[in-house]
Amino acid sequence: HVAIRPREFLVDAKKQSKTDENAPNEEDRCTPLVSCPAHLRKTSNSYCRTRTQRQGVLCTTGQNHTDQQDLRGRQHTFHMDSSVLSQLQMKSRSEMTRLRTREAALLASKEPPVLLPGPATYGHFRNSRSFDMHDLSEMMHVANSALQLAIATRAFKDRHGLSNEDLELGMIDGDLRPTQMGQACAPVPFCPLIPDKYRRIDGVCNNILQPSWGGPFTAYSRLLPASYQDGVWAPRTSVVGEEPLPSPRLISASVISDLSSPSPDYTLAVMQFGQFISHDFTQSMDMSFTNGSAISCCAADGASTLPPQSTHYACLPIDIPADDPFFGKFRQRCMNFVRSILAPNNDCSLGYSQQMNKLTHFIDASSVYGSTPEQTSQLRSFRDGKLKVFDDFGRDLLPMSKDPNACLTMEQGSACFESGDTRTNQMITLTVMHTLFLREHNRLARELGQLNPHWDDEKLFLEARQILMAEMQVIIYQEFLPTVLGREAMEEFGVELEPEGKYSLDYNPMVDPSITNEFAAAAFRFGHSAVEGQLKIFGPSKMEEVIAIPELMFYPSRMRHQEFLDEVLSTLTTEPMQDVDGHISEMLTKYTFRGGNPFGVDLAAINIQRGRDHGLRPYNDYRQLIGLPRINDFDEFGPEIGSKLRAVYQSVDDVDLWVGGLLEDKPAGSMLSLTFRDIIADQFARLKKGDRYFFQNDPSINPGHFTPEQLAELRKASLSRIICDNSDKMLLSRQARNAFRKPGVSGNEFFDCRGPEIPRLDLTLWHS
Numbered sequence: 001h002v003a004i005r006p007r008e009f010l011v012d013a014k015k016q017s018k019t020d021e022n023a024p025n026e027e028d029r030c031t032p033l034v035s036c037p038a039h040l041r042k043t044s045n046s047y048c049r050t051r052t053q054r055q056g057v058l059c060t061t062g063q064n065h066t067d068q069q070d071l072r073g074r075q076h077t078f079h080m081d082s083s084v085l086s087q088l089q090m091k092s093r094s095e096m097t098r099l100r101t102r103e104a105a106l107l108a109s110k111e112p113p114v115l116l117p118g119p120a121t122y123g124h125f126r127n128s129r130s131f132d133m134h135d136l137s138e139m140m141h142v143a144n145s146a147l148q149l150a151i152a153t154r155a156f157k158d159r160h161g162l163s164n165e166d167l168e169l170g171m172i173d174g175d176l177r178p179t180q181m182g183q184a185c186a187p188v189p190f191c192p193l194i195p196d197k198y199r200r201i202d203g204v205c206n207n208i209l210q211p212s213w214g215g216p217f218t219a220y221s222r223l224l225p226a227s228y229q230d231g232v233w234a235p236r237t238s239v240v241g242e243e244p245l246p247s248p249r250l251i252s253a254s255v256i257s258d259l260s261s262p263s264p265d266y267t268l269a270v271m272q273f274g275q276f277i278s279h280d281f282t283q284s285m286d287m288s289f290t291n292g293s294a295i296s297c298c299a300a301d302g303a304s305t306l307p308p309q310s311t312h313y314a315c316l317p318i319d320i321p322a323d324d325p326f327f328g329k330f331r332q333r334c335m336n337f338v339r340s341i342l343a344p345n346n347d348c349s350l351g352y353s354q355q356m357n358k359l360t361h362f363i364d365a366s367s368v369y370g371s372t373p374e375q376t377s378q379l380r381s382f383r384d385g386k387l388k389v390f391d392d393f394g395r396d397l398l399p400m401s402k403d404p405n406a407c408l409t410m411e412q413g414s415a416c417f418e419s420g421d422t423r424t425n426q427m428i429t430l431t432v433m434h435t436l437f438l439r440e441h442n443r444l445a446r447e448l449g450q451l452n453p454h455w456d457d458e459k460l461f462l463e464a465r466q467i468l469m470a471e472m473q474v475i476i477y478q479e480f481l482p483t484v485l486g487r488e489a490m491e492e493f494g495v496e497l498e499p500e501g502k503y504s505l506d507y508n509p510m511v512d513p514s515i516t517n518e519f520a521a522a523a524f525r526f527g528h529s530a531v532e533g534q535l536k537i538f539g540p541s542k543m544e545e546v547i548a549i550p551e552l553m554f555y556p557s558r559m560r561h562q563e564f565l566d567e568v569l570s571t572l573t574t575e576p577m578q579d580v581d582g583h584i585s586e587m588l589t590k591y592t593f594r595g596g597n598p599f600g601v602d603l604a605a606i607n608i609q610r611g612r613d614h615g616l617r618p619y620n621d622y623r624q625l626i627g628l629p630r631i632n633d634f635d636e637f638g639p640e641i642g643s644k645l646r647a648v649y650q651s652v653d654d655v656d657l658w659v660g661g662l663l664e665d666k667p668a669g670s671m672l673s674l675t676f677r678d679i680i681a682d683q684f685a686r687l688k689k690g691d692r693y694f695f696q697n698d699p700s701i702n703p704g705h706f707t708p709e710q711l712a713e714l715r716k717a718s719l720s721r722i723i724c725d726n727s728d729k730m731l732l733s734r735q736a737r738n739a740f741r742k743p744g745v746s747g748n749e750f751f752d753c754r755g756p757e758i759p760r761l762d763l764t765l766w767h768s
């Protein structure tokens, strides 16, 4: 057979684009390239112009690139008979036993490579970790099974002489669910014949044909096949001689600098709400020892990596060059990095490794309610439909965490909180967002209860949650995305809402709503560039305090100061975010999670390493995917950045997606580069078109549809209204109408929270 590389298909697509001047005017079906890679390869005459005159393709959106059906012109697949299967099973099982034995030996050794609370890198682990034992055991079960599948894939590949391309194209056939190896593949959930009116907490049974789509503990999807050095799990290497790629820390230190460029248009709320919503739909987790303890890949003093005999298989430590301008001062040569937990393929077949998303992929406020029924029960008060709160002298704060390691300190008088997401305390401005939405739920439950005294706790909880999820979707699609993506991309990707009070027929059961790995591990991390390293606190007349943000990481005690929440909200909605570009605050590249230490971890380096860990392809491949020409010379990034890149990378085809996407020239007036913009727009199109419960969906689609009057009412939701209704009202009494835009710019004036200018939802329509 002839191996056809995905790259060649894409090149083919480019050639085609030159000859499609006479393409039929099929605007409505014309989909941006990125949303439809599978079809791109199948037909050569399906090129068209999108509504905004960009090159597109006629297809059903959201076809998964790695779709099993899509064999890209290949003549045959590799089948497994029962004898091969039982051999693979034996082999992978014994390999798993070997790994576990080694792990036990490491734990029993004199200096076990276990990370304890204290250093910054423990904060990194804390960030990714679930401390709930129920979650942990379910996750581990699925993750171990996925690891065993990866081992079996390697064995199969070696035995049958498969190429990396064979794996990229998903050529190994066979659903392994009936076998021991496939026992932890997401079981097909049992869905009732009459669908639930309310979206399930765990997101499953959303798509009738693919009921497990969007559930927690499932794999990310991908825009392009993974790129691993061994085709299965080893991180990719340079296109030049398969040499190792440059150290992520070297790249960070050489090309990413801290230069402040405050945005003239957008507020810090874009940054903070962006992070908050990302915690609704994506969380990958570091692997750990079976007993849950954190893996260390570096010597305790950070001066070297551990010797091979002491190194855990999940280690991928970041090499720090000896002459590092910052970490060199502390004699650090090794930054800890542990690989992400895996999940089986959706179709439970052998193939390259996929990473696990711990959360429901949908926009369903799972950061408020949790992603499993157990988490939700933990958070509910079971009285009057409300969620649990910590009553801090009459102010409702998030409930206190019981986990002794969730924050830097659990001293008397300090605070450490719990919510639907385990990263609640990572950054205090994030804690503030969680607090707002917790209060909003309870406010809705209270009002609904007053209108409907006959509703019980369960009904009140479900109805308040349904409204809150809709508010979240309105704020995202009506306020946040127009700001981040711009009107053109909104139109092109079809992510605009229907006119007020109108239902949507946009649902398409072929669209896989899953978060793409490219979005989670690279594109949506654009936000790290928008972070401002200092939090300014203003009093009634002047600036009172400037706090370096590392002091606010995993240390949310200030939440207990009476005025702090209002002060933070004022800052978030008036102070500028940082422009999205190749500059990142050194608070993130040098001091992330430093706690009491002289240095922290480098978040930029970690992002780069995470991309490689997750098998993301190089930046150039994604340029091509969205219809841009590949870059042939570093200087295309501009002479200055070009020479910096040339000094570290061997080839333009090595550049990591997160790096290229940040450094790429942006169209005038756009917050993001085209590459990031399209990957993000594609994701939000999936989250709308692939979600049967999307709030605007027609009664024929959405079992929990609203009435047209309620729909119109829900459109009044805004971040400013959420802030007005749920702040402490000590210092905060006014808001600009659009919290994401700088007040005073183009008519975005301040209004009193009590006035009609910041619309308020009238809940009387929910009287029954």
Ligand code: HEM
Pocket (backbone or CB within 6 Å): 124, 127, 128, 270, 271, 272, 273, 274, 275, 278, 282, 283, 284, 285, 426, 427, 519, 520, 521, 524, 525, 526, 527, 528, 530, 531, 549, 553, 592, 603, 606, 607, 610
């Ligand atoms: C002070 C602010 C922030 C801090 C300290 C922070 C820190 C982190 C850390 C430690 C990770 C995990 C990195 C890894 O191990 O791969 C992460 C991941 C991520 N961050 Fe941030 N972040 C911040 C703000 C933001 C913002 C503003 C956005 C977006 C607008 C964002 C989007 C993401 C995304 C999408 C991920 C991947 C999550 C996953 O799939 O696991 N972050 N961040």
Ligand SMILES: [Ca+2]
Pocket (backbone or CB within 6 Å): 280, 281, 359, 360, 361, 362, 363, 364, 365, 366, 367
């Ligand atoms: Ca979710």
